[in-house]
Amino acid sequence: MRIMEAEARRPGDINDPDCPTRRLIDRVGDKWSVLVILRLFERTHRFSELRTAIGGVTPKVLTHTLRALERDGLVERHVYAEVPPRVEYRLTGLGHSIVAPLAALRDWAEEHIPQVVQARERYDAAHAKGPEGE
Amino acid sequence: MRIMEAEARRPGDINDPDCPTRRLIDRVGDKWSVLVILRLFERTHRFSELRTAIGGVTPKVLTHTLRALERDGLVERHVYAEVPPRVEYRLTGLGHSIVAPLAALRDWAEEHIPQVVQARERYDAAHAKGPEGE
DNA sequence: CGGTATCCCTCCTGATACTG
């Protein structure tokens, strides 16, 4: 498997805190980035459109998320000096390139989450009042 | 679970906080889970082996991570009542199934992180002393 | 060996209010 080749090439790479790959995981791990990316993959959005589309995200956090994505070169911010103000966000080429891996992960979730939920219920049931030889 | 039915039919529900897919992202998003999974994909590991292999993780956190993965049905814990004690962790079938998506993401990172790093430097340079018109 | 128990602390996240 190709996976193993990569791992074999750099065995400790991903485990190194300095490893950029770790940073990627951090990025994917934050609460809103993935949602924003997948939204922007559909089409360009304005700030308010993202707020509405995603829902539950405060302007402060959305701004923070967008800034981080912009800094990473995944998102472009276009400001139109008009009245009223208009700002559009869109994925860069780099941003588009990460959609497939992200979607793969989402697809995995959609397919296997039922098993995860079952496993959790089983685990919780088994550990609720003590894992004695029930 | 009813939430799952809805999710299975509506990928867009990833924006719903109740959506299990969101929880998957949370899982992948935590700091050590991915590293543990990729390690266990290579082979079965004992607790200490994981600690050493990953590096920088405290026993408390590693335990927490492993418990979470076990609860989710991604990892199996095998205790051998011997002297000295021996505990082995291995991926379940479910655990194996998530390796490919995870590896895809890691591959993306290894390929594109240089561009991300460049983008960051560019961004930081442009915003360091103010984004005046050049 | 394979964990637990405690304390601590930072960062993420959110609510609310205000501005160019």
Added chain:
DNA sequence: CAGTATCAGGAGGGATACCG
């Protein structure tokens, strides 16, 4: 409209010490 400012809360993660 598109943010910024401020305050607050909680979870995740870590250092250290101890136990079966």
